[in-house]
Amino acid sequence: MLHAMRYSKYFVPTLRDDPADAEVISHKLLLRAGFIRRVTSGVYDYLPIGLRVLRKIEAVVREEMDRSGAQELLMPTVQPTELWNKSGRLEKYGPELLRFNDRHNHESCLGPTHEEVICDLVSRELRSYKQLPMNLYQVQTKFRDEIRPRFGLMRGREFMMKDAYSFHADAECLSKEYQNMFDTYCRIFTRLGLKFRPVEADTGSIGGNNSHEFHVLAESGEDLIAHCSSCEYAANVEKAVSSRSMPQSEPGELTLVDTPNATSAEEVSAFLNCDIAQLVKTLVYRAVGGENDGEIVAACLRGDDQLQEIKLAHAIGADSVELASDAEVISIGGITGFVGPAGLSARVIIDDSLKAASGLVAGANKLDTHMTGLDVARDLGDVVFTDLRETRAGDSCGKCGAAMELSRGIEVGHVFELGTRYAEPMEVLFQDQQGKRAVATMGCYGIGVSRLMAAVVEQCNDDSGICWPANLAPFQVSLITMGKSEAVIEASEQVYSQLIESGVEVLWDDRKESPGVKFKDAELIGMPVQVVVADRSLKEGLAEMGVRGGSRQSMPIGEVAAAAIMQLKKDSA
Template identity: 80%
Template sequence: MRYSKFFVPTLRDDPADAEVISHKLLLRAGFIRRVTSGVYDYLPIGLRVLRKIEAVVRDEMDRAGAQELLMPMVQPGELWEKSGRMEKYGPELLKFQDRHDHQSCLGPTHEEVICDLVSRELRSYKQLPMNLYQIQAKFRDEIRPRFGLMRGREFIMKDAYSFHADEACLAAEYRNMFNAYCSIFSRLGLKFRPVEADTGSIGGNNSHEFHVLAESGEDLIAHCDACDYAANVEKAVSGRNLPQGIVADLAEVQTPDVTSAEDVAAFLSIDVGLLVKTLVYRAVGGEVDGEIIAACVRGDDQLQEIKLAHAIGADGVEMATDAEISSIGGVTGFVGPKGLKCRLLLDRTLAGAVGLVAGANRKDLHLTCLDVERDLDSVVFADLRETRAGDRCGRCSGSMQLSRGIEVGHVFELGTRYSEPMEVLFQDQGGKRATATMGCYGIGVSRLLAAIVEQCYDESGIAWPANLAPFKVGLITMGKSEAVNEASEAIYRQLLDAGVEVLWDERNERPGVKFKDAELIGLPIQVVIGDRGLADGNAEIGLRGGDRKSVPIADAVAETLDMLQGATG
């Protein structure tokens, strides 16, 4: 490709609205352009990289035995009503009506559509297992799109769905997909980590997320320094030492206008870990919808709301209002576990704790010397706290560490969460009607474009792995003589004939502009043809960001091919 004919509008400065490095560089290098909030154009150079990522994903999915198909982005509302997700999915599901007043939605995911398809074609257990996948645009109406391609409203996703006759077969395919994902992210040259995860709005049982490790990641993942245990903090299990204070009778102490755990601890001159932080919530969804729940963690811990929702069998939880707190006998700012008229859950690290301080459910008063076993009735213990760095591993005696990650893949064992309401039935080996069990497996393809940049950049721009670069070679012509142009074109043609992707910068621009653009867009190898070198019969060749060496012009193509082979491994 000749640069002068290529649509690649680079920018000299970082866009003002770009916060993370991938957003800045993909805009500056002309890979993407914003259309509207959370929606982007993929320009020609960006699309080239996107297609290479897709090719790796397709190759590994095909190797794993999955079959590609393509489903519609627009989905009929009745399928979502049938699965029970039309209202449950929430405001991220963009709904609309057509001219016939039929309600439809833009697909954020395709469980309903794939179940509808398979339910009409599946007859016998002999057709199972079956794994179908697609690479397609999705739309989720994010309340706050941010970070460019990292969290957009429209995005490109690979989603696969498997169907099985029994749980054992599903478990085997889950492991197959897990291994395929590891191969995909390894081939993309990423530093990544699979972690145990919450199933979220998709539902189901077993679940793993795949995170690209990067400081810009929105997710916090916990991992052990002594074993392979890793999990999203929404699910991570860990332990810490039991808090033990002074053993004495329960007593009240004045704490005027002191409400936060840190302020109470400072006021009483005690460790904040001896405080009991009591949080009051309203359950959302499930059989407990609307119930007021009180949950307690240590004063220096954070309560993980997703863990609490799972512990009570709700879809989610919301903070209770002052009126709701009052209705259970609490006083905002001074809520404590003793005497509340509602269900009470304590984090399991508080079991057996003594000498604690908690709100007295009276204004400006706290209780001291609280003994959990002695002073509290009808307590349920559960894992409610969010894992912190330095906690004991939930699997071994190691120490938990925290890292930031960008979620780029997620695999689920769905079971019959969708196949049962969507009536995905088949005749089993005994001749009886049975419900297929399912798995689903997603990869954020467009998010990978950003995640790779988050790990592959320097002060000059993007440093693409050679197998993903939009062009393998940047051929740069330095000079205006006929001889240098003819030599450049000869090398350009030879490289094309050898099957090498080349971007030939033959523009009438200053050398500094050409070199800066080559570095910015991240071409792995640079071949420079200039008047001075050509006069000595030489070209200059080097890796991006490194030194270039002079080679005879007759050997330039062979030297480039050797260097390219070394760069791609």
């Protein structure tokens, strides 16, 4: 990678104004500062200055992955769909998998991930337990045909990813490597200068058992994470477990009451002048995929709670769930707007918070009618209790009881214990110590490399532009020449050479632009240290050195390069 460049020869097309289609700060600044340009929806060019940052992020990732004992390889972007058919994921993955036929009418896809390809490779080379464990990784382009790509590099269709896959003889060995990768990820994100949080996560479409996401904390994050204000517990809201006290109410007799046109929890609460927490919200869903595909189920929770659909899908063994139609509600004995858990001819799943509740209000499965005095233990028979609710701020932590908080996060990494989810159908077999054939158990570990560039900008910016950490900045020093005299050019050349000889990455703004333009571009692009050589101060033998966004100090021209190097060492400490 080049250590130095003259701005007049460098391709950095900056913009004065925010692009109209950019919504989040990282998208705006990466476009304005000339790091990326849009090619088509969700697909971007990385311009020279953007590629420098991307390569620096990759370098940190590679150094820590190599340190962990993983080995780098490179797999193809184009994958034959028969591998996906063999794993059982071809249809399940959905329209994000971009498929196409070649001239021989052979169907392939652009790889969104590489579990199938790595399993195919290892299945053909693995013979004995003596070859295990192994962890293989790559840094490579992925493609997912997102229906709504947005936020620039945060959610694109084509992106750069580090994906690693480990293979083991047993679950204990996998658990050790999972912790090794967890620790490796913490080192990576710490070296990148990020404020991040690892959280328990749902395994999603990839499948498997234990799973953690790594989130960069930022208001622009698409994910909502719940974390304890006291202990280390943190989880994606799709999985977070918490509790809230249930309002006490005396048990009473079941009574039918008229509630004309009151269908929502809020409307029923207002009509009956009761606490919305005493209402039972009954939602009817249809299972999609899994062992109970098509089954109609009823999910019940407090009237002031929100259902977490992923929790419901897991509870009924489905890939996902969809709200049932009015006809499907009627088919199990309910009526839309007035559904209740009593008397339904369907499986009823009730949130844990209602296990010992009494004196509740619920739909009566009759038009314009609700029932009061419902006692869960007394009035409901064959029901299942599980955690269905979405954690809210102020709930009690499921581990220590302290208050839960909610934050927005950008998911930049994910680690999974896959087990044999892919190894078994892909026939990743080996001879164990007893001489028997066994299925390898797997882990997989991903980092969104290009997304990390956006995540860093989301956390490191101000009103003037990007504030890159010293180890990620495209150049460490912005050398700004102010003036046109031979003396100022010669002095700038001298400083430029001194910085290069010291191994400093420097971008010399030698353009014939006004000082205002040069300073604005330097702030926008975000190099951490600025050195200014100007006609006026040079007459006194002085130049200026300062940090981006801060003040500059004057010093003898012969000392400015050394001062800049000292500042960089201080920033990197």
